[in-house]
Amino acid sequence: MIDQETPSPAGGTPAAPRVLALANQKGGVGKTTTAINLGTALAAIGETVLVVDLDPQGNASTGLGIERRARNLSTYDVLTGEASMRETVMETGVPQLYVAPSTLDLSGLELEIAAERDRAFRLRSALKALAADSLAPRFTYVLVDCPPSLSLLTVNAMAAADAIVVPLQCEFFALEGLSQLLKTVEQVRVSLNPALTIHGIVLTMYDGRNNLSEQVVQDVRQFMGDKVYETVIPRNVRVSEAPSYGKPVLLYDLKCVGSQAYLRLASEVIQRERAARADAAA
Ligand SMILES: Nc1ncnc2c1ncn2[C@@H]1O[C@H](COP(=O)(O)OP(=O)(O)OP(=O)(O)O)[C@@H](O)[C@H]1O
Numbered sequence: 001m002i003d004q005e006t007p008s009p010a011g012g013t014p015a016a017p018r019v020l021a022l023a024n025q026k027g028g029v030g031k032t033t034t035a036i037n038l039g040t041a042l043a044a045i046g047e048t049v050l051v052v053d054l055d056p057q058g059n060a061s062t063g064l065g066i067e068r069r070a071r072n073l074s075t076y077d078v079l080t081g082e083a084s085m086r087e088t089v090m091e092t093g094v095p096q097l098y099v100a101p102s103t104l105d106l107s108g109l110e111l112e113i114a115a116e117r118d119r120a121f122r123l124r125s126a127l128k129a130l131a132a133d134s135l136a137p138r139f140t141y142v143l144v145d146c147p148p149s150l151s152l153l154t155v156n157a158m159a160a161a162d163a164i165v166v167p168l169q170c171e172f173f174a175l176e177g178l179s180q181l182l183k184t185v186e187q188v189r190v191s192l193n194p195a196l197t198i199h200g201i202v203l204t205m206y207d208g209r210n211n212l213s214e215q216v217v218q219d220v221r222q223f224m225g226d227k228v229y230e231t232v233i234p235r236n237v238r239v240s241e242a243p244s245y246g247k248p249v250l251l252y253d254l255k256c257v258g259s260q261a262y263l264r265l266a267s268e269v270i271q272r273e274r275a276a277r278a279d280a281a282a
């Protein structure tokens with residue numbers, strides 16, 4: 001829990017953070033790894049970042065060093081209205097990086113709130129309250145780690161997000177399921193969140209020794225054009241080892257190719273944000 005007082009900037013309401021949802025209904029494509037390490041990289045270059053763990057598996061919480069027994073309050077409590085986001089947010093070992101942890105309780109949420117009118121907007125409301133809370137850190141980015149499904153949890157993330165970041169694994173069936181995901185984004189845009197955009201597609205687990213990886217990169221770039229980030233995340237054993245130490249790879253081994261790729265991705269994300277802001281102001 002955050003208890004230190006962080007005053008909001010003098011004169012007026014503080015700016016709301018940019019909310020990016022890491023979504024892909026396919027399992028094991030790098031959503032959580034990207035939430036943890038993009039979050040760490042953004043914090044390392046001066047942003048104040050909150051990772052919201054919206055997956056009952058709780059891998060983002062574990063990977064950020066939050067043991068299960070330390071999760072007194074969780075995103076389940078936030079989405080049921082039992083706790084505020086500020087009470088739930090915990091510090092991590094990385095300065096300026098925080099996490100709202102999850103527990104297995106979250107897997108029952110969908111049934112519990114299925115009949116509620118505001119069921120798709122629970123996260124959006126909680127983040128709005130957080131942005132207005134003068135006792136909370138002034139987050140500049142919120143990264144929402146989604147479960148591998150297009151369930152109510154992912155819909156909550158999409159309804160709360162400014163934009164979606166889609167991790168795609170460099171494997172044979174990479175594009176399979178992408179059209180379903182894009183259809184869901186379109187449905188959310190029409191019915192719940194007209195401002196929602198696709199921030200970008202990040203290719204993960206690229207293996208340079210494998211021709212297939214290169215073929216997948218070319219196919220995805222051809223299909224999705226400049227929505228695909230320049231940065232490709234390589235398959236790197238340091239990236240997969242880090243979570244078992246409860247550390248982001250940038251803390252575990254800053255020099256490895258995985259860490260360096262996530263730093264490049266963070267600067268690309270910030271560049272796209274600047275370009276989007278300049279377009280909006282023009
Ligand atoms: N760049 C990488 N290099 C090596 N291993 C990786 C890399 N990215 C992810 N992995 C490993 O691949 C597995 C799946 O990654 P991750 O958990 O991030 O995917 P996910 O999309 O969040 O999965 P789920 O759908 O189950 O939530 C993990 O064991 C992770 O450590």
Ligand SMILES: [Mg+2]
Nearest residue numbers: 031032055059
């Ligand atoms: Mg995950």
